[in-house]
Amino acid sequence: MEAVNIEDLRQLARKRLPKVLFDFIDGGSYDEVTLRANVADLNRIRFRPKVLVDVSQRSLETTLFGRKLTVPIILAPVCSAGVFARCGEEAAARAAQRCDTTLCLYTASICSIEEIAAQRQTPYMFQLYMGQDRDHARDLVERAQAAGCFALALTVDTVVGVSATRMFATATWSRPGSCHAMSSTRCCM
Numbered sequence: 460m461e462a463v464n465i466e467d468l469r470q471l472a473r474k475r476l477p478k479v480l481f482d483f484i485d486g487g488s489y490d491e492v493t494l495r496a497n498v499a500d501l502n503r504i505r506f507r508p509k510v511l512v513d514v515s516q517r518s519l520e521t522t523l524f525g526r527k528l529t530v531p532i533i534l535a536p537v538c539s540a541g542v543f544a545r546c547g548e549e550a551a552a553r554a555a556q557r558c559d560t561t562l563c564l565y566t567a568s569i570c571s572i573e574e575i576a577a578q579r580q581t582p583y584m585f586q587l588y589m590g591q592d593r594d595h596a597r598d599l600v601e602r603a604q605a606a607g608c609f610a611l612a613l614t615v616d617t618v619v620g621v622s623a624t625r626m627f628a629t630a631t632w633s634r635p636g637s638c639h640a641m642s643s644t645r646c647c648m
């Protein structure tokens with residue numbers, strides 16, 4: 460099956476991934492109220508077609524923290540991409556490079572900061588979940604800086620762990636609030 464839209468990609472992922480992983484990436488927290496609201500908001504956005512207008516000089520270029528991007532899209536931090544596909548973060552880094560855009564690597568990644576840097580000729584962003592261990596946070600930031608990351612995204616909405624209800628309804632995994640990937644030896648850069 461060739462994917463032509465997001466729903467096709469969703470169905471491909473549903474076929475390929477174990478149910479618990481599909482539910483993690485496809486589901487939202489608690490009753491998924493915010494997830495539905497976000498989808499409804501995005502569905503309200505329309506492209507404005509330009510007909511009988513000279514569009515030969517069009518450009519989607521934009522600037523993000525002083526960096527020029529060919530398209531106004533970056534890959535958002537989506538933790539554990541390396542769980543969904545082998546070396547998923549490295550693949551994402553290469554894909555972003557091919558599209559001349561950037562990605563934001565996340566704290567709970569499977570591939571390391573340095574492995575991602577090795578996949579790219581251009582710098583990327585790093586997202587930090589700052590836990591109570593400030594030395595660990597400092598170490599991550601210093602490594603991101605040494606790897607040439609050009610911006611730090613500080614995520615501050617995780618004061619309490621969220622419950623991915625759909626996922627935990629079917630899984631016998633760890634309970635909500637425990638950070639599944641953080642304990643991996645290769646994770647956290």
Ligand SMILES: Cc1cc2nc3c(=O)[nH]c(=O)nc-3n(C[C@H](O)[C@H](O)[C@H](O)COP(=O)(O)O)c2cc1C
Nearest residue numbers: 483484485497535536537538539565566567586614
């Ligand atoms: C499965 C999943 C994992 C995510 N992991 C992270 C993360 O590790 N760090 C972070 O700052 N945001 C994380 N996010 C939030 C996304 O980066 C993004 O801000 C959010 O999904 C809203 O964008 P959307 O409406 O396009 O989904 C995650 C989102 C999803 C769906």
